[in-house]
Amino acid sequence: xxxSVLILDDDADFNSxxxxxxxxxxxxxxxxxxxxxxxxxxxxxxxxxxxTDHKMPEMTGAExxxxxxxxxxxxxxxxxxxYLENDTIRELISEGVGGVFLKPLNIFSLLxxxxxxxEEAKKIExxxxxxxxxxxxxxxxxxxxxxxxxxxxxxGASASFAERLHNLRNFKSTLSLIGEPGIxxxxxxxxxxxxxxxxxxxxxxxxxxSFDQExxxxxxxVAKKDGAERVTCVLxxxxxxxxxxxxxxxALSKKxxxxxxxxxxxxxxxxxxxxxxxxxxxGLIDENLYILMGTAEVSVPPLxxxxxxxxxxxxxxxxxxxxxxxxxxxxxxxxxxxxxxxxHKWERNxxxxxxxxxxxxxxxxxxxxxHAAVKSALKVNEGASPRIRFESHLSSQQIDYLRAVxxxxxxxxxxxxxxxxxxxxxxxxxxx
Amino acid sequence: xxxxxxxxxxxxxxxGSALVDKGLxxxxxxxxANGKFMEAIQSADLKRASILSTLLFDLxxxxxxxxxxxxxxxxxxxxxxxxFVELQSLRPMNVDLSLCWASSTVPFDHVEGTYMLAxxxxxxxxxxxxxxxxxxxxxxxxxxxxxxxxxxxxxxxEIHETEDTAEDDD
Numbered sequence: 001x002x003x004s005v006l007i008l009d010d011d012a013d014f015n016s017x018x019x020x021x022x023x024x025x026x027x028x029x030x031x032x033x034x035x036x037x038x039x040x041x042x043x044x045x046x047x048x049x050x051x052t053d054h055k056m057p058e059m060t061g062a063e064x065x066x067x068x069x070x071x072x073x074x075x076x077x078x079x080x081x082x083y084l085e086n087d088t089i090r091e092l093i094s095e096g097v098g099g100v101f102l103k104p105l106n107i108f109s110l111l112x113x114x115x116x117x118x119e120e121a122k123k124i125e126x127x128x129x130x131x132x133x134x135x136x137x138x139x140x141x142x143x144x145x146x147x148x149x150x151x152x153x154x155x156g157a158s159a160s161f162a163e164r165l166h167n168l169r170n171f172k173s174t175l176s177l178i179g180e181p182g183i184x185x186x187x188x189x190x191x192x193x194x195x196x197x198x199x200x201x202x203x204x205x206x207x208x209x210s211f212d213q214e215x216x217x218x219x220x221x222v223a224k225k226d227g228a229e230r231v232t233c234v235l236x237x238x239x240x241x242x243x244x245x246x247x248x249x250x251a252l253s254k255k256x257x258x259x260x261x262x263x264x265x266x267x268x269x270x271x272x273x274x275x276x277x278x279x280x281x282x283g284l285i286d287e288n289l290y291i292l293m294g295t296a297e298v299s300v301p302p303l304x305x306x307x308x309x310x311x312x313x314x315x316x317x318x319x320x321x322x323x324x325x326x327x328x329x330x331x332x333x334x335x336x337x338x339x340x341x342x343x344h345k346w347e348r349n350x351x352x353x354x355x356x357x358x359x360x361x362x363x364x365x366x367x368x369x370x371h372a373a374v375k376s377a378l379k380v381n382e383g384a385s386p387r388i389r390f391e392s393h394l395s396s397q398q399i400d401y402l403r404a405v406x407x408x409x410x411x412x413x414x415x416x417x418x419x420x421x422x423x424x425x426x427x428x429x430x431x432x
Numbered sequence: 433x434x435x436x437x438x439x440x441x442x443x444x445x446x447x448g449s450a451l452v453d454k455g456l457x458x459x460x461x462x463x464x465a466n467g468k469f470m471e472a473i474q475s476a477d478l479k480r481a482s483i484l485s486t487l488l489f490d491l492x493x494x495x496x497x498x499x500x501x502x503x504x505x506x507x508x509x510x511x512x513x514x515x516f517v518e519l520q521s522l523r524p525m526n527v528d529l530s531l532c533w534a535s536s537t538v539p540f541d542h543v544e545g546t547y548m549l550a551x552x553x554x555x556x557x558x559x560x561x562x563x564x565x566x567x568x569x570x571x572x573x574x575x576x577x578x579x580x581x582x583x584x585x586x587x588x589x590e591i592h593e594t595e596d597t598a599e600d601d602d
Contacts, residue, residue, distance in 0.1 A: 168459075171459060172459060172463060290445065291466050294446075295448070295459055296459045297449055
């Protein structure tokens with residue numbers, strides 16, 4: 001069956017040219033010149049792909065894309081334009097555009113990219129749902145060719161992420177996972193561990209609360225006794241570690257000092273929440289780590305970019321919590337309740353999702369989790385009391401202000417402390 | 433050069449990642465280059481602190497011709513050999529020569545408010561961003577070889593020295 005494409009360009013001549021090109025290539029075309037009308041048509045019709053101009057009077061192509069991505073994030077979008085700043089192109093890509101083509105167009109590249117994007121979208125659409133009774137998501141893993149549980153991989157972003165990690169599984173020395181706060185790094189690293197079927201590969205987890213040389217060496221020793229030929233050290237919450245821990249993290253990843261002769265091959269996975277460049281500017285990541293972390297760096301997708309996954313993840317969490325609570329039956333979401341999960345922004349990512357599911361189950365929802373129950377739990381998480389919301393807002397503003405000053409003072413904690421008339425420990429405490 | 437330390441770190445880090453992403457070097461090669469790069473940074477030899485030069489000349493893990501072909505064919509970037517360009521002082525453009533060394537980039541012409549820039553670091557987003565911000569975005573980019581760029585910067589150094597001598601004589 002031929003695929004259908006929506007073409008939006010306010011320039012009638014160019015619109016007609018694009019329409020001819022796509023019709024010649026056997027696509028079914030809807031050709032529109034008004035973005036407002038295009039939004040309505042897109043809402044009511046199923047398209048396999050959208051091609052849009054960027055510069056239009058009522059709405060830019062980027063704005064149009066944002067609107068339609070909210071409605072149907074799975075439909076790929078290609079942007080065509082006479083001229084775009086590099087920064088605009090980067091922004092469009094980060095917002096999910098599948099291709100950017102500048103006029104004059106290379107028709108062959110445009111058609112090639114169109115076919116690729118539709119094929120990718122269909123692959124994800126046809127993937128098994130992964131939201132079976134047990135919510136394990138294993139069937140999706142089978143579709144990928146490997147098991148991946150931390151994301152169900154129903155969204156393009158999560159499927160690409162899983163594939164990238166799988167391709168990098170044999171990294172030699174360091175791997176960096178960089179994402180937003182609230183990401184479930186430990187589960188992701190357990191998935192990486194799952195790529196190997198042998199006990200010769202062991203992972204140990206080190207976090208800011210307890211990481212020191214003695215702990216690391218003792219965990220490596222235990223892994224060796226369990227038959228490890230290679231130990232992967234996962235450093236969680238790296239940005240919150242103190243200076244001594246960061247120095248130790250560098251030594252560990254370079255196999256220096258106490259780690260030089262541990263008698264087993266070592267690798268390191270750095271897990272960092274936040275923008276690495278900002279953390280570097282703020283002095284929370286030193287030069288050594290900054291460069292070390294650039295060798296193999298993977299961005300972890302935030303949940304808002306994986307809204308097709310969120311419903312499945314929520315169901316998986318329900319299974320987990322129901323088991324914990326020894327419930328007789330595992331509650332299921334009604335459809336509209338699951339849609340609420342997909343629409344929510346999840347600023348604190350997996351942590352927030354887990355807290356929400358736990359709240360719902362704490363309230364004994366019965367066999368079916370309703371739209372109202374989800375809505376109520378989301379409201380609680382957003383902070384029902386205005387006082388809590390304001391306090392949280394002021395606290396986040398205060399941290400932003402501190403970070404801005406730290407950046408302007410070259411990440412120097414003493415200067416930052418002196419600027420605020422306080423001591424270094426107070427600054428450290430606030431920033432980490 | 434010290435004032436450009438953060439830019440050097442950032443631009444080299446991005447360049448390394450971009451080379452791996454495009455399949456031009458392996459993560460193993462980059463790891464080795466990163467180690468040598470950090471040695472140069474820590475010995476304060478910032479002029480020699482370049483992941484690209486390390487990969488090209490010390491480790492011989494990538495051929496410059498292949499890299500330039502990639503820029504011309506895949507990125508559609510124009511290439512220029514600065515040996516055939518009549519270079520001028522950077523002072524009228526208010527451009528610091530140490531920034532050119534730090535970012536492996538040089539403005540080689542300025543026509544009606546638009547700057548022609550040649551760089552060995554086109555694949556490093558921080559370099560592009562830094563220069564475009566500095567010159568208000570009025571930039572046309574060209575790729576060039578490391579040898580061509582180094583020679584060009586040396587020639588500009590000589591031009592500046594001549595200018596300084598003339599000023600002293602006055």
